[in-house]
Amino acid sequence: MGRSPCCEKLGLKRGPWSKEEDYLLINYIKKNGHPNWRALPKLAGLLRCGKSCRLRWTNYLRPDIKRGNFTHQEEDTIIKLHQVLGNSWSAIAARLPGRTDNEIKNIWHTRLKKKRNESQLKETQSEPENTNVDVHLEEANNSNDKHSEISNLKINIEIQQQPSPSSSVSSSSEDSCSNTTATSSESRNQIMSDNLLEIDDDIWSEVVWAQVDDNYVDLSLMEDNYHINSSFDDNWFWDDLFTRSNELMLELPEL
DNA sequence: AATAGGCCCAACCGCGACGGT
């Protein structure tokens, strides 16, 4: 048996919203909020389903929405966030005040995906051959105060395995990105295989590049430990990294 | 000027998560 429709379609209007409908919706929400989207259209005098009203409000009518073109800075932020979060548009939107997930999704598919692919192509053409070593990523100490450690931008990494010549270089496909928050063992394996280190030509240069999802961070060799240095100094990046740190398998050169 | 193709974006669809019963 098929799934029942989200609302009674008969008699309900679909398609673009008129100014009158917008006015009714804004007016109602201003006075009453939106405790129940399903009941809202009837109470507001709209011939729409609740889902349509919610979408119109969250993607277009909300007063805190920033209209207009994305700035270069916003575009770069989206690309970086996408490297970490994958297709989690709502999570990306939460970090871009005034922008909606729908808007970000649209700009990604129309412009930024192409832009990202072009810059990746340039990078891969200029990068040297890589060497890989498996290690396990763990926190430097057992402190519960993660943020104090995060703010120092230093995470010690303990090497547990020897070099693995058969290791592959990480994938940067769309699919791998979408798996970053998955928790099944199959997905976890995918995450591990997708998070391999790419190393400088000279592994003793004390500066290597690790890839966390599609995001590059540089690892400095200091006193038999690697320290992660990243341009991503916002706490959200490190929160994400720590949240998944037990699942991440980086590849590092042997100390 | 006509039109084909690409781009952009608002809106829709279907699914999974979640809370209440």
Place this chain on the structure above:
DNA sequence: AACCGTCGCGGTTGGGCCTAT
């Protein structure tokens, strides 16, 4: 535990606009 209703999310669609020919 199972069921149901609701919400939010990501993927997709379709129509208007723009541009090249």
